[in-house]
Amino acid sequence: MTATSTKTSPPEPRRRRKNNPESVRADILAVATREFSEKGLSGARIDEIAEQTRASKRMIYYYFSDKETLYLHTLEAAYQKVRLQEAELDLDHLPPLEALSRLVRFTFCHHAKNPDFIRLVMIENIHHGRFLAQSKLIQSLNAGVIDALTNVYLRGVEEGCFREGLDPRELHWLISALSFFNVSNQHTFSRIFDWQQAAPENQRKLEEHVTDMVLRYVRPDEVTPQP
Amino acid sequence: MTATSTKTSPPEPRRRRKNNPESVRADILAVATREFSEKGLSGARIDEIAEQTRASKRMIYYYFSDKETLYLHTLEAAYQKVRLQEAELDLDHLPPLEALSRLVRFTFCHHAKNPDFIRLVMIENIHHGRFLAQSKLIQSLNAGVIDALTNVYLRGVEEGCFREGLDPRELHWLISALSFFNVSNQHTFSRIFDWQQAAPENQRKLEEHVTDMVLRYVRPDEVTPQP
DNA sequence: TTAACAATGTACGAAATGGTACGTTCAGTC
DNA sequence: GACTGAACGTACCATTTCGTACATTGTTAA
Numbered sequence: 211m212t213a214t215s216t217k218t219s220p221p222e223p224r225r226r227r228k229n230n231p232e233s234v235r236a237d238i239l240a241v242a243t244r245e246f247s248e249k250g251l252s253g254a255r256i257d258e259i260a261e262q263t264r265a266s267k268r269m270i271y272y273y274f275s276d277k278e279t280l281y282l283h284t285l286e287a288a289y290q291k292v293r294l295q296e297a298e299l300d301l302d303h304l305p306p307l308e309a310l311s312r313l314v315r316f317t318f319c320h321h322a323k324n325p326d327f328i329r330l331v332m333i334e335n336i337h338h339g340r341f342l343a344q345s346k347l348i349q350s351l352n353a354g355v356i357d358a359l360t361n362v363y364l365r366g367v368e369e370g371c372f373r374e375g376l377d378p379r380e381l382h383w384l385i386s387a388l389s390f391f392n393v394s395n396q397h398t399f400s401r402i403f404d405w406q407q408a409a410p411e412n413q414r415k416l417e418e419h420v421t422d423m424v425l426r427y428v429r430p431d432e433v434t435p436q437p
Numbered sequence: 438m439t440a441t442s443t444k445t446s447p448p449e450p451r452r453r454r455k456n457n458p459e460s461v462r463a464d465i466l467a468v469a470t471r472e473f474s475e476k477g478l479s480g481a482r483i484d485e486i487a488e489q490t491r492a493s494k495r496m497i498y499y500y501f502s503d504k505e506t507l508y509l510h511t512l513e514a515a516y517q518k519v520r521l522q523e524a525e526l527d528l529d530h531l532p533p534l535e536a537l538s539r540l541v542r543f544t545f546c547h548h549a550k551n552p553d554f555i556r557l558v559m560i561e562n563i564h565h566g567r568f569l570a571q572s573k574l575i576q577s578l579n580a581g582v583i584d585a586l587t588n589v590y591l592r593g594v595e596e597g598c599f600r601e602g603l604d605p606r607e608l609h610w611l612i613s614a615l616s617f618f619n620v621s622n623q624h625t626f627s628r629i630f631d632w633q634q635a636a637p638e639n640q641r642k643l644e645e646h647v648t649d650m651v652l653r654y655v656r657p658d659e660v661t662p663q664p
Numbered sequence: 665t666t667a668a669c670a671a672t673g674t675a676c677g678a679a680a681t682g683g684t685a686c687g688t689t690c691a692g693t694c
Numbered sequence: 695g696a697c698t699g700a701a702c703g704t705a706c707c708a709t710t711t712c713g714t715a716c717a718t719t720g721t722t723a724a
Binding site: 229255256257267268271276277 | 680681682683684689690691
């Protein structure tokens, strides 16, 4: 876009460049997120990212030294964003059953609303988690999730509404699996089984199933509660 | 060019081996499977595949016209292989509970033993299932899974060991989700939560959890069946 | 045998792609 | 205003990568 309108306006012919490092950086990161999550690390093109940015390709290498570093920053930013949203969940003031139910629904919906994040995690798994392993940041971010779930679970066991002997980490695994798969495999599943999985009514049904499944799983075995 | 010469064709049209077409084709496909599942469609390199083959790059283009077609054939071959293994499952002679339990365990173990297939499906989802959509073959292959599960489920409902009102397709979705996630997200999950998910004892535990979860899910609600 | 076609090897081209050299402009400090 | 380092633009390079032209060998039918 050569806006050098060399008109006969002597005082102000050219557009002034305004330095704005933070904004440029954020812009690049946003575009990179779109591109990487859409096409993967090897599929995304630096030139393509540059084109969609208000900055130039030179700027990408200026702020992020190379393609892989840019990808790593993208991944970190995505995890950070997720963490921020999760932090808003306040489960401790709810009774265990409701708290767990809410956590499951939140996870399910959150994943569904953030396909970019899911895709980045898929892509990272394709790369054997090699970049995530480099990131101290991400490692530190995710401890909180397990803690929150552990609290809820322990309270539930104490109150007798959850059965004993479950591992919160494994419980989290189950919740994640169902919520993640809902996004990650939507395309193949829909196509193979000719089922519009993304349709709102089906999403609502799946949310119910998933929540129901988790709650039934933690429910105490019936012990014939007759005295 | 099909020589349909209705001349004095002998009753025995014996086919003699040519150079080595079938073997070369199979070799290419095997290497392509490794490469695509490891690096994705855009990450895999035709030259790299050629190098690992006994054939040359020219042969890849001879048998499979271009990269994307080769990828599609890879995907189809992978689904076909899975289908063959699934067909060995014979559930109809088992009581419903055992049949379902066996189906879940089979799915879980099968996925765990075929990471290449899982990765290809992940990659295909990254591509929005665009190639799978082109394949009439794959579409036709996967109907059987639902049928088998439907039979088991209906028998179970009839015998009273499963609750009513569940959709076999959704049940399959749940089983798939848990089994798939176990492979697809192993790297990120292990790294984030510092948990050796691939370790045999953890795999055994997860298999139990997953089976248990599905069985608890289909179990009839307690209706206080007092005599 | 020989024509015809299938199967295969070698070398190369054109475009894409990650990354850089080098110069220019901005903004704060003295 | 002069200086300086950070912020930015343009043009370019070296390599990679998909794909092909062309030559050659094997195989079968007549």
